Amino acid sequence: MRIKKYSTLLLIILTILPVTGNSQKRANTVAANKSAVKCSGAWTGSISYKRTQSNSNSKTVERVSGRGKDQTDWEMGYTYNARVSVVEAPEKNGTSTGKATIDHSFFSNEKVSAKESNSCDRGKTWKIMSAVSNSRTETTGNAGGVDANVTIGINNDGTYTVSVALPQINGKVTGSQNTSFSGQCTPKEGKNVNMPPTDTTIGGNSLTSDGSHKLNPSDPNRISGSYTNTWQNVTETITWNLQKCGAPLRLTDVAFEDMKFPKWNDWKEINEQTGTIDGNLIKIKAKILNASGETKYADVKFKETFKGDKWDGARPDGLLENGEVSVRLEPGEEREVEMVWDSSGYSWFDDGRPRLVQRIKAELEENGKKVDELTKNLKVAPKPLVLVHGLWSNAAAWETWQNILTTSHSYDWKAFPVGEKPEKGIMNTGGSFLSTDKTNSIFENSQQLGKYIRYAQEDRNAWHVDIVAHSMGGLIARHYIHQFMPPTEDGRPQIAHLIMLGTPNMGSPCADVMNTAFEFLGKDVEAVRQLRQDVAADFNRVNRDRKGVKFSVLAGDPLPNMCKSLVWNDGVVPVPSAVWEIKDNARSKRLHTDLTGTEDFSSFVKPRLAIGPKGDHDPSAPDISKNQQRNYGASFTDASWAVSQTFALPAAPREPFAKAIKIAAKSSSEIDIPIAAVSNFGVTFMAAPKISARMYDPAGRSSGENLADTPISTGWFRSIFVDKNIIDGNWKLKLENTSDRETEVVVTMWSNALP
Helix, strand or coil, rough: CHHHHHHHHHHHHHCCCCCCHHHHHHHHHHHHHHHHHHHCEEEEEEEEEEEEEEEEEEEEECCCCCCCEEEEEEEEEEEEEEEEEEEECCCCCEEEEEEEEEEEEEEEEEEEEEEEEEECCCCCCCEEEEEEEEEEEEEEEEEEEEEEEEEECCCCCCEEEEEEECEEEEEEEEEEEEEEECCCCCCCCEEEEEEEEEEECCCCCCCCCCEEEECCCCCCCCCEEEEEEEECCEEEEEEEEECCCCCCCCEEEEEEEEECCCCCCCCCCCCCCCCCEEEEEEEEEEEEECCCCCEEEEEEEEEEECCCCCCCCCCCCCCEEEEEEEEEECCEEEEEEEEEEEECCCCCCCCEEECCEEEEEEEEEEEEEEEEEEEEEEECCCEEEECHHHHCCCCHCCCHHHHHHHHHCCCCCCEEECCCHHHCCCCCCCCCCCCCCCCEEEEHHHHHHHHHHHHHHHCCCCCCCCEEEEEEHHHHHHHHHCCCCCCCCCCCCCCCEEEECCCCCCCCHHHHHHHHHHHCCCCCHHHHCCCCCHHHHHHHCCCCCCCEEEEEEEECEEECCEEEEECCEEECCCCHHCCCCCCCCEEECCCCCHHCCCCHHHHHHHHHCCCCCCCCCCCCCCCCCCHHHHHCCEECCCEEEEECCCCCCCCCCCCCCCCEEEEEEEEEEEEEEEEECCCCCCEEEEEECEEEEEEEECCCCCCEEHHHCCCHHCCCCCEEEECCCCCCEEEEEEEEECCCCEEEEEEEEEEEEEC
16 A cells, blocks of 8 residues: 555656656656566466376285185376466465466276185096186366465575475266186176266375575576475476566477377477487477466467577577467466477588577567567487498498597487497398308398388487498498388488499499309309399389489599490499489599598588588479480490490300419419400409509510509409400419418409490
8 A cells, every 4th residue: 555655646746847858767767666566576487296106016925725826916106287377466465376277197906816726526626716806996187277375485595495285176086897707616707897987086285395496696586497306106396487577478488399209299398408300390389378367369489599609699580480379368377389390401500510409489479569588499410320331341331430420510410330230230241352151132131221220210219311321232222212111291201311322323344244254163242243234224123213312322433444344433333323313413533442431421421411491301303304214225435325225235255264263372373364356355353452463465564453552452343454456365464462361363354345
């Protein structure tokens, strides 16, 4: 009452004095004081309370007869949730009151199994007689808008306590019991009894925080936090978000959820430290409180904000797509609004820089005027990167890639080399170099790839992955996409991007040559057979559906010729074979086995994965182009296409020249190579990098070399090409083993390379 008189007196004075400069200042001061008086100091906002309890017990008791046992198994579960809207008490005396929404559930299950050995013929024969009894009791109840006692106590040292006491509510009790018998001398019929819902009361709960929380000196009128108390098998948690002298209409919380893979629509709250994965759908939730005594209408706008960002802090906020929601709130009501947001691209900026955190802001507007805002950070990590090795390889081929990903973004960019954890899936692509061990088919390996993709998704909770595949790993990935890749509920492919490094999409002419040599020598090297051009052609006729996956390929072109072909290549795969029908392609001056290095990652791989929000994240559209309609009878001609009418490989000699020799450590050997008149010729051999090879013409002059421990010595197919007309004669190939162990070398010869 005293405050009201004081306000009236000020108004009388204002009507007497003229409103000049100084009086205007006094008027503003009075108005400010008047506004301050309106705030009673009551805390308003929201408090949530949760109590859970569970217990179980099993015991076995010997029966009195000593011929049997009674087994009792019991379990119970109790869950109590309350959401309290905290508003100013009607007395306007600085105290707060609460309106609660309460949900309660309780169950108790008991199973008793009795077994006893008895006789029905006075001990002549014995058998087991049993009885089983199951009983269940459930209590449920919910209520909305019930009164709750709320107390906030502030201490002189800035610590405070938050307390909530919830009333009892009405509920229903239901129950059931069933019994069954077997083995009795006189059969007994089991019974089923159901108890209809019966009214009951559910006791209230209360909890007070422990007083360890302190006010923030820079914002003493806003408090938020949580407190958990655990005793025996009971856990209670109270969480609060409160404000003093706050606006009647305001935001009390912003939260994020994503779906737990692989369960679509299984939304779970996102842990702030873990975050989510690029490409996941995110549910953004905001809670709005109407702490006034009248109905309010408001709009919530969800925006991405860059305030506080080191590089982009000056960028204006941007409204998220479909990020505006309207809401009506009754007096004292707290409501939650939400939107579903596509996080595709939000682990990167549009210029390729890593984005370590995304700031999401909710703005609350009333009558077009902003009245409150809340900002919360969300960590968005890049999609898991599944790495698929090629022939004569394993997961160790990618051992440096986790460090590469960590340096390029953060430790949250995870590499998943297939086979690193064999129990999750492992491919067999031929074991060690030149191994004749049995290998898996592409069909079998693509199934293992599918298992590893699933493991990566589950481990990272990712609905989509990216793949980088080397060599034949690209064919395995293509086979998986066409044959096994499942559809996803969001309409985007499980694999967002497949990046192939030196993949023999149309095979390798050196595989044709060497496979013929191996067959002539009676060796079965399946890994080489799978690289033949005719095998690749058969593969391509079937495995064509990309299902929206974006394809990219890097082709190595450091060498100008290879077996039977004058074509730029990486020592294993010709450029046209790698490029195939893939529009997004590029070239590298590195050899086949070096394409997985840091340089090509930085220049080719990363730019295709580090795509920001404004980039293209839609599935790739099918490409019905002339390239896709071309005949597979194309031959290689200086990295361009020369299309023939039918598929025909260069003819092999009727009796191919092929040698397999073993060279002792630190020694050498010579091979005679008889040459008929040809326009050019070459030798191709497969050997360890410690083998040097030199070609000599019939006059003993050096005509070419492929030396140990040079970059080209790491290639699978090593060649020496003599590009000139040759007359009949006997040439020599000198092989030197520079290693400390015996090594086998397989050599073949070819001639008349295609121009």
